[in-house]
Amino acid sequence: MIGDNKFSIQHKEIEQVNCLYLRGYLDAHTAPVLESAINDIIGKGQNKILVNFGELDYISSAGLGVFMAFIEDVRDSGGDIKLADMKPKVFSVFDLLGFPVLFDIDKEEKISMEKFRKGDTSIKYIIKK
Amino acid sequence: MDLKKINKTVIVTIIIGLLIVRFAGDALLFIIDKSDTNVAILWKTLTTLILIIPVYILIFRGLNSKISGYSEEAEKIFFLQLNRISLLIFILFSFYLFLHFIKLKTQISNNLFALLSSEIYALYSIILSVYILFFIWLWLLNKRHRRTIFQLVILRNGLFYFVIVEVLITLFPSMNKPVVSIVSKLMAIFIAIVMLSTSRNNQWLALLPKPEKIKLLWLSLFVVLVNSYITYSIYLGNTIINVSLLGFSPGAISFVAFVLGISVIYFFRILISVLASIPTSYIIERKMRELSSLRELNKVVSDSIEMNLLLETVVRLALKSTKGLAGWIELYDKDGTTNISASQNLDEEKINILDKSSELEKIFKSLEKPLVIDSIYEDKILSKLNWSVIPTARALIAVPLHSSGDKIGVLVVLCTDEYGFDDDDVKILTAFSDNVSIAIENSRLVKDSIEKERYKQELMLARNITEKLLPQKLPSLKNYHVKAFSLPAEEVGGDYYDIVNLKNGKPCIIIADVSGKGMSAAFYMAQLKGVVMSLARESECGKELLKRINTTLYKAIDRQMYITMSAFVIDNEEGKATFARAGHMPGLFKNNGDVTEIIPRGIGVGLAPQDTFNEHIEELELQFKENDVFLLFTDGLNELKNQKQNDLGIESLVDLLKQSGNDNPIAIESKLKNLITDFSQDESQIDDITVVIVKYAKMLK
Numbered sequence: 001m002i003g004d005n006k007f008s009i010q011h012k013e014i015e016q017v018n019c020l021y022l023r024g025y026l027d028a029h030t031a032p033v034l035e036s037a038i039n040d041i042i043g044k045g046q047n048k049i050l051v052n053f054g055e056l057d058y059i060s061s062a063g064l065g066v067f068m069a070f071i072e073d074v075r076d077s078g079g080d081i082k083l084a085d086m087k088p089k090v091f092s093v094f095d096l097l098g099f100p101v102l103f104d105i106d107k108e109e110k111i112s113m114e115k116f117r118k119g120d121t122s123i124k125y126i127i128k129k
Numbered sequence: 130m131d132l133k134k135i136n137k138t139v140i141v142t143i144i145i146g147l148l149i150v151r152f153a154g155d156a157l158l159f160i161i162d163k164s165d166t167n168v169a170i171l172w173k174t175l176t177t178l179i180l181i182i183p184v185y186i187l188i189f190r191g192l193n194s195k196i197s198g199y200s201e202e203a204e205k206i207f208f209l210q211l212n213r214i215s216l217l218i219f220i221l222f223s224f225y226l227f228l229h230f231i232k233l234k235t236q237i238s239n240n241l242f243a244l245l246s247s248e249i250y251a252l253y254s255i256i257l258s259v260y261i262l263f264f265i266w267l268w269l270l271n272k273r274h275r276r277t278i279f280q281l282v283i284l285r286n287g288l289f290y291f292v293i294v295e296v297l298i299t300l301f302p303s304m305n306k307p308v309v310s311i312v313s314k315l316m317a318i319f320i321a322i323v324m325l326s327t328s329r330n331n332q333w334l335a336l337l338p339k340p341e342k343i344k345l346l347w348l349s350l351f352v353v354l355v356n357s358y359i360t361y362s363i364y365l366g367n368t369i370i371n372v373s374l375l376g377f378s379p380g381a382i383s384f385v386a387f388v389l390g391i392s393v394i395y396f397f398r399i400l401i402s403v404l405a406s407i408p409t410s411y412i413i414e415r416k417m418r419e420l421s422s423l424r425e426l427n428k429v430v431s432d433s434i435e436m437n438l439l440l441e442t443v444v445r446l447a448l449k450s451t452k453g454l455a456g457w458i459e460l461y462d463k464d465g466t467t468n469i470s471a472s473q474n475l476d477e478e479k480i481n482i483l484d485k486s487s488e489l490e491k492i493f494k495s496l497e498k499p500l501v502i503d504s505i506y507e508d509k510i511l512s513k514l515n516w517s518v519i520p521t522a523r524a525l526i527a528v529p530l531h532s533s534g535d536k537i538g539v540l541v542v543l544c545t546d547e548y549g550f551d552d553d554d555v556k557i558l559t560a561f562s563d564n565v566s567i568a569i570e571n572s573r574l575v576k577d578s579i580e581k582e583r584y585k586q587e588l589m590l591a592r593n594i595t596e597k598l599l600p601q602k603l604p605s606l607k608n609y610h611v612k613a614f615s616l617p618a619e620e621v622g623g624d625y626y627d628i629v630n631l632k633n634g635k636p637c638i639i640i641a642d643v644s645g646k647g648m649s650a651a652f653y654m655a656q657l658k659g660v661v662m663s664l665a666r667e668s669e670c671g672k673e674l675l676k677r678i679n680t681t682l683y684k685a686i687d688r689q690m691y692i693t694m695s696a697f698v699i700d701n702e703e704g705k706a707t708f709a710r711a712g713h714m715p716g717l718f719k720n721n722g723d724v725t726e727i728i729p730r731g732i733g734v735g736l737a738p739q740d741t742f743n744e745h746i747e748e749l750e751l752q753f754k755e756n757d758v759f760l761l762f763t764d765g766l767n768e769l770k771n772q773k774q775n776d777l778g779i780e781s782l783v784d785l786l787k788q789s790g791n792d793n794p795i796a797i798e799s800k801l802k803n804l805i806t807d808f809s810q811d812e813s814q815i816d817d818i819t820v821v822i823v824k825y826a827k828m829l830k
Contacts, residue, residue: 062645068689097712097736098711098712098733099732099736101732101745
């Protein structure tokens, strides 16, 4: 586990999928923790990332930016970042921004896992800058 | 009686008047040849007594306040008086020899001029005696303590009564019984004891600089010798001074003899003290010098942020306190280069010539504690250096400088004598190096805080600029009443609102929030304003404007950055409007008293490429009725925190709108601001808050 009381991440690897369990507050101050966690995964050459928001209470715009920063590279290499198990309040932040169009956001972790297993990507277009 | 308040000129006038009367009387007595009668003695004694009072007052007036405690100024006054008194004693002595030489003594009885001369001489010696008392008095004040005042009072008044008793005894010879005589002698002894006991505090003499000690030595020796001689001659009797004083006033002789006798003992004590302290004066002077150097250094350290000045001072003081010949400070940069930062009596060029091979530098850099080279020509490495740049140098001392545990430089001092540095020099230079380290640390902290301050000012400037990007005044629209405000958080932010005209002339209200905070957000916001201004003229509706903005900005902004924005377009004066949203907060529509969140689909600007963005953006039509309100805001408002870190939430805004009745936008604005203040209490605002209130009313109340 990395992080502190305010924000922490638990990292588990299940069937080649890197699962990140977020907890607490994800804002401009804590975003770098998530950033380095994802960086570590990509650095190891892995590209299947599942982010579980089950214990996350709050996300700010800087927190959202982290996913934007990586999604392009991850998808280029054939992987994906899937988001799952969001509390309604957190989901509404993603929703307002239009994230459901850009990311796989699933109600439960197992749905995302299933998608990884099948190699299914419901997001059809590629984000490229 | 307060002697201070008596005017000096008045006293001098009285003294001169009395003298004239006195001399006139003496002359008259001489002429009528009655000089030896009892009447003549009575006259002399009485006038002397009357004369001595103003003289006494003149010399002793205002003394208590003249010198207080031991200070440099007191020392100055003291030496001034000592010089004066030595001169006066010298005059007395010369006068004495002169009168003796012309054998005045034998002529007094038959020559008026001789008589008056001897009287002037007597008067002079009396005044000098009082003056010597005054000097001893000063001496006592110079090192004053709790009991000094008491002693001074005894001394002053005791002396005065002593003079009176002496005079009275001679005035009324019938009183000259053994008892009175014994009382008078006892008084003299008592006063002498008081004077001598008060003089025991002479330690401060040891702190005087050597030249002053020598001066004091000679002066006190002179006073002792001359006064001994004169006192001895008074003791012998029948000398010119005896005759003069006796002729002037019978009581004066014991007074003058007493004072001169006391002064001999007193000055002898001073002489001994000074003599005893001279051998140690080198050490004491050195300690004093060290102390004053350290004091000066401390002052510079605490006052100065000018590094060079400070280092120069350090080298100068280091030379002063070690009697060094030349010195310098080398400081090491972070990249390992060495800079000569300050030097005395040796410039950087010469130091570089001296240490051409950088051997010295290498030695200095490896220093952990002070290094003393007693003879540079006997040292293996140092003897190879090019000492011709400073041929008189013989010994070297180098003290490393540290700052927060790191070695940051070295202080080097050279001197002209082999084995010229001792342990004390090492100690004092180490103390110096500690101070320098503190100073360097201080100056770095000051520099840091200046930089921080500058950064803060630049941030303020940026904030002022971004504030100016917001409209200063909103245009007035028919039937629509718009009010907007933006409350920036402490840092510069990226909130933006504006009213622009579309291609077809329809007014379009824009609200936007650049993700993140700080400078980058502010720059994107400035960029956004330009983009909005230019693209609005080419767009027919809000949706199209947002699409164009995304197309333009998508590639231009960073991956993790995005802009959420909404466009509210007024289609006609009859209440028709359209609302498009790109990832922004919902619009709150108060319609017929009910409040609904209006959330057309739309992705934030910069998040998705043109196709995706355009595919997913929609525009909703709204129909306003009289008194309907539309509220646009950024997430800084609904995410405003209170002390419990709870959000203000959209619900509160909905409630506020519901309860606003037919309020005009100004009233809603003030209610919103009150809500913000009441909710956040003292919790600081972490994000910019921007609100645009649109009210539709044909007749605004």
